[in-house]
Amino acid sequence: MKGDGPKDRDPVGDSRHMRDRWLADLSQAMDLYMRSPAFLEWLRCSVVAMTEGQAMLTRSFASAFPKPPDASEAAPAEPSGSAPQGCSEPLS
Numbered sequence: 001m002k003g004d005g006p007k008d009r010d011p012v013g014d015s016r017h018m019r020d021r022w023l024a025d026l027s028q029a030m031d032l033y034m035r036s037p038a039f040l041e042w043l044r045c046s047v048v049a050m051t052e053g054q055a056m057l058t059r060s061f062a063s064a065f066p067k068p069p070d071a072s073e074a075a076p077a078e079p080s081g082s083a084p085q086g087c088s089e090p091l092s
Contacts, residue, residue, distance in 0.1 A: 045087040 033039055 048087055
């Protein structure tokens with residue numbers, strides 16, 4: 001006959017329950033954090049910095065390896081040079 005003593009508990013089931021509970025709490029905390037204004041602003045500024053960095057690389061390679069005079073492709077567009085409101089200064 002099974003009792004409710006510590007020897008009769010299922011350690012695997014207990015650990016799964018604890019893991020599931022921990023993951024649910026972690027999921028909720030991450031969801032709240034990733035919807036916070038601070039995180040969204042950080043994400044926006046990170047995307048701006050990446051695109052500005054890519055533009056810098058493009059300009060650098062374009063000046064290091066100029067196109068032949070008969071190239072029909074247009075030169076890459078220049079970035080605006082101003083950082084969005086709330087972000088650090090533009091990368092130049």
